Amino acid sequence: MSAEPKTGAPLAVLLPFKVETTRLSAPRLAPVHAALFGVGLALLAGTAWAQSGAAQLSPLEVIVKWAPLLLSGFVFNILISMVAMALGTAAGLGLGLAMLAQNPLLARVAWALTQFFRNAPWLVLLFFVMFLVPFQVTIFGVRIPLPDWAKATVGFSLPVMANVAEIVRGAVRSVPSTQWEAAESLAFTPRQIMWRIILPQCVKRMLPPWMNLYALVAMATVQASIVGVSEMLTLTAQVHTAEGGRPELFAPLYGFALLCFFLYCYPIDRFTARLERRFQIR
Amino acid sequence: MAAPTVSPPVWTPDQPIVQLIDVHKSFGSFEVLKGVSFDVKKGEVICIIGPSGSGKSTLIRCINALVPVSSGTIRVENIEVADPKLDKLALRRKVGMVFQQYNLFPHKTALQNVMMAPIHVLGQDKREVEERARDLLKKVRLSGKEGSYPGELSGGQQQRVAIARSLAMRPDVMLFDEVTAALDPETVKEVLVTIRELAEEGMTCLLVTHEMNFARDIADHIYFTDRGVIVEHGPPATFFTAASDPRTREFLSQVL
Numbered sequence: 001m002s003a004e005p006k007t008g009a010p011l012a013v014l015l016p017f018k019v020e021t022t023r024l025s026a027p028r029l030a031p032v033h034a035a036l037f038g039v040g041l042a043l044l045a046g047t048a049w050a051q052s053g054a055a056q057l058s059p060l061e062v063i064v065k066w067a068p069l070l071l072s073g074f075v076f077n078i079l080i081s082m083v084a085m086a087l088g089t090a091a092g093l094g095l096g097l098a099m100l101a102q103n104p105l106l107a108r109v110a111w112a113l114t115q116f117f118r119n120a121p122w123l124v125l126l127f128f129v130m131f132l133v134p135f136q137v138t139i140f141g142v143r144i145p146l147p148d149w150a151k152a153t154v155g156f157s158l159p160v161m162a163n164v165a166e167i168v169r170g171a172v173r174s175v176p177s178t179q180w181e182a183a184e185s186l187a188f189t190p191r192q193i194m195w196r197i198i199l200p201q202c203v204k205r206m207l208p209p210w211m212n213l214y215a216l217v218a219m220a221t222v223q224a225s226i227v228g229v230s231e232m233l234t235l236t237a238q239v240h241t242a243e244g245g246r247p248e249l250f251a252p253l254y255g256f257a258l259l260c261f262f263l264y265c266y267p268i269d270r271f272t273a274r275l276e277r278r279f280q281i282r
Numbered sequence: 283m284a285a286p287t288v289s290p291p292v293w294t295p296d297q298p299i300v301q302l303i304d305v306h307k308s309f310g311s312f313e314v315l316k317g318v319s320f321d322v323k324k325g326e327v328i329c330i331i332g333p334s335g336s337g338k339s340t341l342i343r344c345i346n347a348l349v350p351v352s353s354g355t356i357r358v359e360n361i362e363v364a365d366p367k368l369d370k371l372a373l374r375r376k377v378g379m380v381f382q383q384y385n386l387f388p389h390k391t392a393l394q395n396v397m398m399a400p401i402h403v404l405g406q407d408k409r410e411v412e413e414r415a416r417d418l419l420k421k422v423r424l425s426g427k428e429g430s431y432p433g434e435l436s437g438g439q440q441q442r443v444a445i446a447r448s449l450a451m452r453p454d455v456m457l458f459d460e461v462t463a464a465l466d467p468e469t470v471k472e473v474l475v476t477i478r479e480l481a482e483e484g485m486t487c488l489l490v491t492h493e494m495n496f497a498r499d500i501a502d503h504i505y506f507t508d509r510g511v512i513v514e515h516g517p518p519a520t521f522f523t524a525a526s527d528p529r530t531r532e533f534l535s536q537v538l
Contacts, residue, residue: 182385182444185346186399186451187374196402200389 037259057243059252066239067256073232074260076149080231081218084153088160088217089210095161096168097194110165117162122155123223129155130227149231152224160217167209171202204279211272215265222261232257293360299324299486300345300455305354307340314340316510317354322455325484329497332507333533338490341507342457345488346377358455375403378448379457382464384440386432392419392443393428396450404451411450418446422476438469442476449480456480458489494537498522506530 057065098110117125129151136145175198183193225233236257243249293299298321307315314337322328330338343349344356347363347370356363361373386395396415400406419428422442432440441461448456458477462470474496481487481500491497497504498518505515506527514521514530522538525531 178381178383178385179387181348182381182387184348184370185374185377185379186447187371187403188399189371192402196398197387201387 037262056246059249062239062243062249063252063256066253070232070235070239070256071260073230073235074257074264076229077221077224077231077261078218078264080149080153080156080221080224080229081214084156084160084221085214085217087154088157089164091157091161092164093168095165096172099165099169100172102190114162114165114169117158118166120159122159122220123226125158126152126155126223126227129158148227149224149229152221152227152229156217156220156224160213163213164210167206167213168202171205172198174205175201208272208276208279211268211275215268215272218265218268219261222257232260291360295324298322298357299359300488301355301357302341302345303355303357305341305344305356306352307337307344307349308352314510315344315351318507318510318512320505320512320515322486322488324454324486326502327481327487327500328489328503328505329501330488330490330505330507331492331494331497331533332513336507337510338507339459342379342459342488342490345455345457346374346379348379371403375451376454377457378451378453378455379459380441380444380448380461382460384432384437384444384464386440386443386447388432391429391431392424392435395432395443396447399447400450415446415450418449419443421449421479422446423472436469437465438472441465441469441473445473445476445480455486455488458487458491460490460492462491462493492537494522494534506533508533 063070095110095114098106099114101107101110130148133146133151133154135147136143138144172194179197179201180193183197188197221231222233224231225237228234236253240249240253300322302321303319305315305318306313318337318341320328330341332338340349344351345358345363347368351364354364358373358376361376362368363373386392387398390398393412393415396418397408397411400411400414401408416425416428419425422445424439424442424446427435427439427443432443435443445461461477462473465473470493474493477487477489478496478500489497489501501518503515504518504521506513506521506525506529508529514525514527522534525534
């Protein structure tokens with residue numbers, strides 16, 4: 001009975017230290033998965049169609065026929081998401097800085113606004129904007145019509161604003177206070193310190209969460225269909241009706257919408273993840 | 283029509299450039315400074331030494347109003363630092379400060395770090411500032427590093443950029459807050475050489491330091507603080523050899 005271990009392996013502590021290569025995120029889909037997903041949908045559509053009579057257009061033919069219209073609706077979704085993101089980012093930057101203001105009243109009000117809009121369901125905010133804002137406003141005798149899509153855009157920009165405000169606040173807070181001290185000792189004004197020294201350092205930290213938020217907004221824009229905006233989901237429903245509401249068309253048509261959003265949002269997600277990884281290493 | 287006007291007292295170079303009279307500072311119920319007074323004449327080099335937590339850093343931060351004092355008087359030239367209506371920006375244009383952790387702006391190159399304040403704070407001409415900034419980087423022996431970002435420089439190099447950045451504002455007084463404490467032993471020297479040159483050129487310097495040999499070489503006057511008061515002070519020759527207070531003697535026996 002010898003105490004020596006049978007294997008010739010040295011003690012674990014004597015082994016050279018090796019960093020375990022851990023993946024920073026869950027296994028991710030590759031573009032090839034998206035392609036497979038699309039092919040799968042087409043097959044599904046094909047089998048559904050094969051079960052019915054061949055007199056009508058096949059689901060694939062229906063999609064091809066209506067694709068220009070559906071895609072124009074999708075472009076509209078993208079447009080709404082981009083404008084809502086731009087408006088929300090501008091307002092959110094202001095709100096985020098207001099939360100950090102020296103004036104306690106301003107900071108409290110900004111904080112309350114942020115919390116309110118961050119914790120309200122997006123759809124409810126959308127309803128409020130749709131029904132509280134008139135269909136046109138008159139400024140100095142000039143009538144400016146406010147179409148539904150414009151109101152919906154404002155509706156989406158509210159939660160964006162609150163989320164961007166929180167991103168800005170968190171990023172500014174994450175800059176060490178010694179940066180403020182150094183800038184103060186060089187006689188910079190608080191405003192100069194914020195805009196020239198602190199915020200430029202925050203861009204890197206803010207970009208990944210900001211892009212995540214954008215992907216969420218892009219996907220949320222389909223909610224505008226509930227309030228009657230002619231975006232992709234509304235058009236998909238109309239196309240379905242126009243094709244006689246055949247049940248076998250349901251999956252292919254809505255599947256097409258899903259695919260469009262997936263192909264748009266997934267690369268954003270990938271890119272965000274890559275940015276995050278790069279900033280982590282730096 | 284001769285309304286009496288209160289003009290600020292005019293400062294002349296024969297008066298102390300920095301004057302502290304009975305300065306107290308408390309953080310909550312903890313009193314860090316318990317009545318500190320001293321004068322610094324123009325061109326003098328003052329070293330403040332003492333054990334950790336004795337209020338050295340707080341003291342030096344009070345002078346450029348990074349930390350507000352609780353009571354007492356601080357005067358820099360003719361500026362009353364403890365005045366509630368203090369123009370902080372005017373004060374900080376006169377007083378430069380270098381920190382233990384360098385605190386360079388990480389998103390700017392070495393040259394941009396040096397150039398930023400003169401351009402945006404003093405509104406000086408960009409080309410003139412750039413020329414001066416290059417000269418300053420040369421002076422701290424960092425020619426060729428103008429385009430490097432702080433993350434690409436060693437600690438000693440970063441600290442010398444920080445000194446150049448502060449000098450670019452052409453201050454009348456420089457404050458150094460344990461500027462070598464975070465450095466590798468081999469890079470301490472290059473920073474000390476820079477400070478020594480600055481002192482030899484006649485810059486008024488206040489240093490909080492743990493480098494006793496350096497303090498002995500460079501200081502005109504040494505102050506030893508412990509628990510918020512100045513226990514002992516004097517020129518280095520007498521301070522290091524003939525310390526009378528037991529606390530000073532104990533501290534010196536530990537560090538020398």
